[in-house]
Amino acid sequence: MIKVYHPSKLTRSRFFQDLIQYLDQHSDVTLRQIKKEFATVSTVDRSLDRFIQAGYIRRQDRRYTNAFSCLTSLEDLILDQEIFVETTSPVFEELSRATFRVATSNSTNKVIIEEEVDALRERLTLSSYFYKLSKQLPLSEEQEVLYQLLGDVNQDYAMKYMTTFLLKFARKERVIQRRTDIFVQALEILGFIKEIDAQTYCLTMDLDKENLLFAKW
Structure with missing residues (x-):
């Protein structure tokens, strides 16, 4: 699971949080699949455009993937920087103690x-x-x-x-x-x-x- 710490207004939205988990667990994801998975979200297209523009999501050949990098080291860590981290990664425990x-x-x-x-x-x-x-x-x-x-x-x-x-x-x-x-x-x-x-x-x-x-x- 990917956790986001110190999120922006954009990245703390429920749709964003759920979307990045979905993209992390699935490959070759199309817009049709996203709309099917998040059928109750009425702003899928507009929200995706905002995520892509902000550099969080990548759209290439009509396929969607996460564009951010998850934390792998505490070197150069800055307090209150936006952090994406896998809860199963070794650095997650280190981060909780930093x-x-x-x-x-x-x-x-x-x-x-x-x-x-x-x-x-x-x-x-x-x-x-x-x-x-x-x-x-x-x-x-x-x-x-x-x-x-x-x-x-x-x-x-x-x-x-x-x-x-x-x-x-x-x-x-x-x-x-x-x-x-x-x-x-x-x-x-x-x-x-x-x-x-x-x-x-x-x-x-x-x-x-x-x-x-x-x-x-």
Whole structure:
């Protein structure tokens, strides 16, 4: 099976996803066969033209094949690049373990949050949460927990309140938060802080006070 990670609006369509599996499993495929297989799709011709124009599907001698290349190596892998990968290939397991260090800044202050982010953007990190929201991609089960709290929150708005709270740890080891605050709760869900006593929190990140760099690995 071919999986597509970080898909574009075009490649995350259901027809595209089903079509590439069909073309991967069949050879010498004609338009008539495609229309028969996807009889419920009313836009076959128009969609095929778009896939061909974008370079995902090849039409040659009235036969259709996949035109993209599946990932075979993690060398030169770039975070958030569109990836086609065979789930049975050795590189698929390697891909699921690949990570990148990602820094998230904000427009309110100089705080930078640095995290280890998995290449597939499935684990719960602040960076991946905002990435999925911005691209309107489905959230993983882990990320859904944060979504239940914050919803489709504006990144700048959320970062303003989360970083303002984190800044308090540059001055003291323990911070008291008496009233309920969803952004403080979010920091706890992300594993950035920990409640050590009633309404009292400590930082669980590495902190470079000089550069206001908060890191979580």
